[in-house]
Every structure is written in structure tokens, then in C-alpha cells.
Amino acid sequence: MSFKIQFSAAKNYFLGFATSGVILFSSLLYFNNKEKTSTSPTFTSEENTISEKIPLKKFNPNALTEEDWKELGFTERQIATLFKYKEVVGGNFTSKAQLKKCYAISAKKFDELEAYILLPETGSSPNKSYYSGGYESSTNYSNNYKTRQKKELKIPGKFNPDHFSIDDFVKMGFTENQANSILKYKNYLGGSFLSKEKFKACFMITDENYRKMEPYLLLPEKTPENQATSSKFKSTNFEKPPAIYQNFDPNITDFEGWRKLGFSEKQAQVILNYRNRNLKGSFKNIEEIANCFVISPEKMEELKPYIILNPNNFKTISSKKMETNFSSEPKVSAPETKTDFSNIDLNKITFRQMIEFGFDEKSAAMMLSFRKKLGGFANTQQIIETYEIDKDLAQQLITISKLDQSNIVKYKLSDAPEEWLKNHPYFKYSADKIIYFRLTEKSDKKMWKFLKLKPEYESRMKLYLVQD
Template identity: 30%
Template structure:
């Protein structure tokens, strides 16, 4: 048992000496800072008499800098017109370069000072600064415009009341009707082409967007020439000829053509009553446009 213990935990004489040396070195390393501070370190002694000259020089320099800064920022007040005032003059008045440039940007975008209070509205001008500048602001009266006024510009020339035949007029002539602009003029012509012409004024209310209010506005400025109607010959027309017509559905158009092909040409408008999907109201609406 003792033999095995010695094999695992026993050390030689040489190893024992090595441990001793190692412990000594560790002790020296640990004690080195205390030894240095005790026997070798000498604290630096600073005497106030030695640094007084340097402190006086620093104070003198600080006073010089402060004096220069105060003189640099000290405003030079003079009478001025804020409109198109150079950046340098704004700086002389006490503004920073950044503040002066913000005012110039305002002018570059079309801004203008019409009266003293306009200067106060600038973000770059504080209330205190405005109080200081206000007595020196000089805006010549002969160069100002009345404040908050503008010249009214009409979007369209004023129209005089005229009478226009909507079945003959082109888009430019329709624009002479007071209340009709380019959009309505274009819609009226498109719908007129689909119909083949207007037979009564009230049909204008079938144009998209032209309600009873707009119709009342233009009613006295229009007339209808029924002679300009383009009729539909139902004895020769094919589907392509009548598909644009707004009063008939595709099914009703096909029925009119199919009846003709089956029973022969129409003798009168009353023959349309024989087509069961055409009621009297529809026939009454399309009758003025039918040609036999």
C-alpha cells in the first residue's frame, strides 16, 4: 500500500528543488510592486510657484479668444431691406451663416417680404432677434404689394351666351357653350355619333356626367337640327351597322335582323311590334332613327 502511494504522490529530490525555486520566483513577482514603491519610486512634487507663469499665459489666451468671439458675434445694426439682402449682411446683423442661408433659400423659392412682420415669420429669426432688428427693417413702400392679395387668373376665358346646334358643332364650337368644357364636349360628340344625332334636347342628359343641373345650365344655349339625323335602314342594315346604337341590346339587334331574314322586309315601323322582345317604349325611342 505504501509502495503504491509513493508511486503516485512521491517526488524526486530534483523535482523538490524545482518547486522551491518556483515558489521563490512567484513570491518575488508578487512583492515587486511594493519593493519598487518603497525603495525606488519618488513622487513628483509640483510647486504652485513653478506653474503660475503657465497658468497666467493660459488665462491670457482664453481672454483673447473670448474677446475675439464676442467681437465676431457682436451684431452690427444698420437699416436694411430684407429682400435680396446678401448673406454677408445678414451675418453682420447677428445671424449665423446657416440662418442666413435658410433665408436665401426662402427667397430662391419665390418668397418675399412685404412688411416687417414677414421677417418675424422666418424660423431663423427668434423673437429676441426680431425685436433687435425690427427698428432697422426698411422695406420701401413703392416696391411692396398689398399684403395677402393676388391677381385672380381665370382658368378659362369668360364665355358669352351663344346658341349652338349640337348636331352640327365640332368640339371647339361646343366649348362656346357656357358650362361645357373639353371633357363634356368630347362625350357629347361620341354619344351623338352612337345615336346618329339628337332629336330632342333632353337626350343630352343621357351623356355620361351631364345631369339635370348641368342640362338646366346649357338648355337655353343649344338647339337641335333634326335634319342632321343619320337614320338606320333596318331592311339593309347588318349587325355591325347597328351595334353602336345605344337604345338596343345585342339580343334585340339580332332579333330585328333575324325577323327580317325570316319574314322579309319591314313594311312599316309597326312591324317591329311583332318582335316579342321589343316593347312599345323601346319602339317609340328608336322610331325616329328607323328608315324603311
């Protein structure tokens, strides 16, 4: 009897112990699973850190506010760049590929976010399928996007955009920032869009919106030739004094004289450089004055009645040069006509002197033509790189002669003349981008980031730019 009682007590003790163990093990397992399921995926990069409080979910970058971008780990400066880039591309990101180009988003950061971005991979318009299934948890983003994206242009019939204010463009369907940029572009052109061609070139107007507006635009199809250059320097940062017209000889007019005729400081300097360097010191006729690119056709018409070209003020060619240029006798090497090339400036060397040194006519013409397009050589390597030049002979020339770069006209990206940008060999392929970017951005440093040029191209361009 005693044995049975002891066995029963032991049995109860064992069962109680086992039950307690099961309960304890179940509790540990439960809390361990709960901790795992409560952990949400987060990004922890050094550059951007997504808040652990906000789990990642699919999002449309067009609908994000500043706070939304902050929750994704972006700094205020990066967010400002993102919003500015969005305006530059037309007010909305249209694809992942386009968003990826924004330099505020590193490649690593984009890889982390890509799976959650509700945009097509490529293309100019969002794919509707990206805004349907699997997006119920982001209805606020979706509604905001539809409100902005679906805003159609309301065209009030035939209209001249020259007469439109910011409010008029906003009523048509543009954002206030877009409307402001469109008017800045008009002011840059000189106060008029001039033609449908120029209006279309405004980067705030997408191809789709232009197609809708084009039938209603009261503008010429093409820019009239007599107005193509009328906007030059109208947006210059240098103040132009009121023009005081009186008879003048352009060959003896100094810096202050050109200023009194209504030109800015920079324009006056360009005219003097053009006369002294390109034309060897004097204008010979009206056409040569008109060819100076800082003098618009309208300004030239105003100046014409007052221009006096006195031949006595022309810089004359020496008698020795006259004999050399016009003699019908075969060329002979006479000691008195030989040039001391150690005293020759490569930015002033003449066609005759290059022939004398040993270049053929084609090489000499190519070098002088390249020098003219550049506005002067900034270093001797440019001479070696001249197309179809005798490189061995060019190497000898730069070893003997000197190079004076002091007369080279330099600008900043923010104020370089449009015509100069489009004609200069180093700038013409980026001219349109520079012209558009500087409508809203005046910092040269930021503009270099926008251009994203190869280092060798950037270094060449900087040879002709004022360095801060």
C-alpha cells in the first residue's frame, strides 16, 4: 500500500514537471516568432537610411512629398535636387530609367528602391498597369498622382503665347513653376517666342503638350531670318547705358565710345577684340561691322547713319609686305624679308608667315581657321591637334615661337553669348543644354553636374571660361 502511494506521488510530480516544461518551451517559441515577424525590412546604408518605423511599400515617386522622401532616407539637399530634376523633365518622372539619371540618387540607393517604384522601366508615359493591382495600401499616393497626371491642357482656342501671363499658363494646365520657367525662357529670347520652332524648344513643354497646342498657336512656323539673332545679349547681366548717337569712326572709337553707343562693357570689349584681332586693327566696310556677332541687325540699322569710315584711319600694310603680296616675280628668300619666328606670337602669326616657315597652303589655312573658331589658342597642344596639319612642322613651330593667351575672350557658362556657345568648337554640342539649364540655374558649378561631360571635354571647355 505504501509502495502504491509513493509511485502515485512520483507520477504526479513527473507529470507536473513535464507540463511546466512544455508551457515554458511554448512561451519561448511564441515570443521568438513574434520578434521575427515584427521585424520589417529596412535600409541601412551610409548614404541614406530608411526609418525603421516606416516599412517599405510600393510607391509612386511623382506623388511623394518632402516628408515622404525624408522617410525614404534622403537629405533635404537631395530632396531639393529631386524636385528640381522633376521640373526639368516636365513635371513628372515617366520611367525608372529617367529617375535613375537623377544624380541625387546613387546607384546603390536606386537598386534598393527599384523593386518598390511604381513606374515603367522605360518609356515616355506611365503604364496604367503599374497603378492597379497590389497598390491598395498606397491609395493616397495613387490619388495624388492621378490628380496631377490627369490634368489635361485646357486650350482657349487660337492664342499667342507672347501675351500669356503666369496665371494664363496655370489656367491652361501648367504648374506655377513650369509657367514661371516658360516666361523666363521667353524673356531670354528677348521678350517674344518668335516662332513655333522656338516655342517648341522650351524644355518645359513636352512633345505631347506641344502637339496639342500647335494647331492653336498664333506664331510663324519658322524664326524669321531678320529676327534670328535679335535676342542676343538682351538678358545680359551687364547694364547697358542709354545710347547717345553722333557721328563716329569705328576705327578710332575706344571702349568708352562704344559704351556711349549703348553697348554693355562685355559687348564693347568683344567689338574691340574683333576689330583688333580678327580684322587686323580696322573695319574696312559696313559689312565687317555688321558681321560682329554682338551687334544685332536692329542695332546695326540704328548705327548706320552715324558711321564714318575714314580711309586715313585704316591701319596700312608696310611697303615690304605690299611688295611681297603683289610682286609678280617668283618668291626668293632674301635676308631682309625673313621672319624672326622666336618673336612671333602663335595667336597672331599670319598666313604668309606660315608659308614662309614651310607649311603648305592647306595646313596654314586649316590652322588659322581653327584659331579663329576658338577665339585664339589657349595652349600649344591645340596647334598640334589641328586637322590635316603637318604635325612635325607644327612641333618645330611651337618650340621656336611664343604663345600669348592674354587676348582670349573668356566667359562664364551663366553669361556666355548664345551665338558664341553655338559656334565654338568646344561648346557647340552642349550649347542647347547650357542655354536651357541657365534659365533657372546661375551657378557654374551646378551646371557642370547637370552636363555630365567626360573629363577631357570639360577640361577643354574650361580653357575658355573664367575660373572662379
